[in-house]
Amino acid sequence: MYRRWIETRDVQHYQEYAKARNKAARECRKAKIRLEKTVVEQAKRNPKSFWSYVKAKTSTRSGIEDLKRDDGTIASTDKEKAQVLNDFFQRVFTEEPDGELPKAPQFTFNSPLTNIDFKTEDI
Structure with a gap:
């Protein structure tokens, strides 16, 4: 389906592909949850499967x-x-030129900002 969508760039083909992709992802998530439930339920009787799962999840390269x-x-x-x-x-990375860095401009403020209000709609 993906290949068909790439070749045609048709909206209907994309929708079919997206539906199949989402269904596959959903099934993968469900399978992972089922596996984890099985490991948890069998942890007392079969600690080897529990520790194998833990090791698989915590191994780092x-x-x-x-x-x-x-x-x-x-x-x-x-x-x-x-x-x-x-x-x-x-x-x-670029190399900085030797010498002094330029000075930042100085700003003067007439009055400090003391009360700033934000509304949920503004954000």
Whole structure:
């Protein structure tokens, strides 16, 4: 359905695709809820399934994947990765000119703002 919508850009095809996409997402959410209920209900009898679920949800990946340098070689050690990232960010950011920064303009105020009212309609 998605492919048909992309090819035609027809509103009716998009509505069919959106309906199918939303139904699939809804079913995935329901399946996840059913799985979690099952794990909770069986936690006392089957602690292994409970802890497997907990481990799956709390596992994290650490570190940075290998990076490709501009010349096509791969940086795999931490030091090499740091150097590749450093080189990249040095190229991306602009360098400030030497010397003093310009002064911000000074403003004078006749009276301070002491009472500010916001209405729900304004927001």
